[in-house]
Amino acid sequence: MSDEPNRVAERDSTNTQGQGQGRSRGRIADSVQARAQEVLKEDYDHASTLVGDAARSRAYLYPLKGILYFATHRSLWKPLLSRIGPYALLSVSVVTGMFVFTYVPQFAVLVLFNGPLAVFTTVLLILNESSTIINMISRTYLLQDAILDTFDGTLVARGSDNIVREGRQLQPGSDPMQKLGKVLKSPFERFSPKALIRYIMYLPLNFIPVVGTVLFVLIQARGRGQIVHGRWSESQRREWLKKHTGPYTAFGLVATALELIPFASMFFTFTNSVGAALWAADIETKGTSMTDSTAPTLRETAKKAE
Missing domain, CATH: 1.20.5 (Single alpha-helices involved in coiled-coils or other helix-helix interfaces)
Known part of the structure; x- marks a missing residue:
């Protein structure tokens, strides 16, 4: 109790x-x-x-503008025509090798996550991988000088000689390509180990059906727009990228998607360079930023950086 x-x-x-x-x-x-x-x-x-x-x-339009501008300006074709043979051989070898040796093992993994969609997502993944390998090799050893000539030639054709003079000598003449002289500073960087690590790190996103592949392309696309200000200093490009991440990513997304097209990647690599140059020339000519706010010209910004 x-x-x-x-x-x-x-x-x-x-x-x-x-x-x-x-x-x-x-x-x-x-x-x-x-x-x-x-x-x-x-x-x-x-x-x-x-x-x-x-x-x-409207940055996403510049890769398309690059196609039209390139098609209507024959003088810009010279660098592309000089590299078609070696690049075609490289592309066929890489894409064929990737499908022969990596399709089955990657499909076996992706089918666990994607089910029937693995047939398509594996193809997209291999095309993405092939594009990266081709771009890594070609941009480092095969196309870098030709892309630079196309980029600078487009700027000269648009009358933006002052931008080009910051990195190379110009000769007198009427043909934009013939005016290009000795390169003093290349705006393009070789494919860095950091970029390769970033690619491998985000590669597992492709295991997510459809959405993961789109996210992977978006991440890879973000840095592509930096070519627009290739002749700016690293600090200037970094500052503009912070302020204009959306436009850069939009440009890079369309450019990356075009370069994923098998066997046409080389053509779009050059037209994307033309589009980037057109964008840079418009920014310099109009003196406005990519979101309609006031922006300094390249020359004024360079003086401030000094």
């Missing part, structure tokens, strides 16, 4: 503790949910800003 009140008290104490723990867990869950909603809102707002900036800048 005397133990009964003690047992009742223990039950009441246990119930009270349980209720307290339940309320504590509820507060933690509410806090986590609130934080998650806050993060989602911030990411959504950031993404909306990037999309808005990209839409206003």
